[in-house]
């Protein structure tokens with residue numbers, strides 16, 4: 001029997017500290033009105049001294065496991081989507097596997113920048129649809145504040161920190177991930193990069209002094225490409241799923257900038273009422289942006305069995321991704337699972 005991959009648990013976590021636009025006025029030559037009108041961002045959450053990508057992911061993953069009513073021991077795989085891992089080695093996913101007690105799970109990190117969560121959903125759904133695995137944790141986390149240049153007004157107003165997770169689980173229901181689309185253009189990698197700290201430019205006193213280990217960006221070019229690629233990917237994902245825009249109940253776009261979201265919503269051709277936006281409170285949280293928005297939406301808006309969701313993202317690489325999911329009868333999946341596990 002062909003299995004589908006449905007979300008059965010979700011959770012998100014934001015650090016306590018708030019960096020608002022007035023705070024940024026003290027750091028660079030900017031102002032609240034400019035930031036709001038050009039980006040829609042009012043404030044973003046910033047990791048405290050004790051927070052890391054791994055620690056924030058741990059909170060989000062535990063909430064997702066609790067919601068799914070699933071012991072970590074029953075996970076087959078942990079995928080951590082991040083551009084800002086705790087270390088180059090080991091993978092943050094391995095730290096999470098141990099801290100969660102997911103003793104039977106493989107674990108790896110995945111770097112597709114802001115598209116990372118949808119890339120993770122794509123990989124995980126393949127494992128489930130082929131019957132290899134049944135229960136996978138996909139967790140996205142970013143501590144972008146540690147890689148942001150707070151002397152550069154072009155970038156420091158945009159980014160925030162946070163984490164979010166989902167449990168993707170096998171089900172015979174005709175629901176879950178219906179289609180996914182991935183894309184990449186490495187020829188324009190310079191639009192958004194952290195040049196130093198890897199093997200091409202190992203960290204030295206000089207790279208630190210010149211800020212080469214911090215995010216550099218060409219915002220204007222990204223803006224245009226992001227809108228174009230997300231609109232095309234969204235339509236490809238809809239076609240693959242055999243759905244039209246009218247079938248879609250909720251759109252969860254990458255939360256980079258409210259102007260990009262509006263332009264993408266118009267380019268896709270979907271009404272604004274269907275699009276979930278929370279960029280004003282979080283800024284751009286990289287790979288965590290889509291799943292934080294998804295988690296918030298699930299907490300704030302009723303979702304019905306059979307609702308169709310479209311997720312779409314764009315990020316460094318450059319990368320882009322879209323996915324169409326149908327909301328499953330989650331209670332039934334949990335019930336069937338507990339019957340099988342107790343049998």
Ligand SMILES: CC(C)(COP(=O)(O)OP(=O)(O)OC[C@H]1O[C@@H](n2cnc3c(N)ncnc32)[C@H](O)[C@@H]1OP(=O)(O)O)[C@@H](O)C(=O)NCCC(=O)NCCS
Nearest residue numbers: 030031034038114153154157219220222223256257314315
């Ligand atoms: C960064 C971004 C907000 C800039 O908005 P924009 O309307 O494109 O603005 P521009 O880059 O054309 O800059 C206009 C002016 O504002 C200035 N400016 C840039 N940041 C500013 C800030 N924080 N405060 C005040 N002025 C600022 C620029 O220096 C420029 O000044 P100039 O005309 O004297 O040269 C926008 O391009 C953007 O959001 N791009 C996408 C970035 C992104 O999402 N990156 C992550 C991808 S996942």
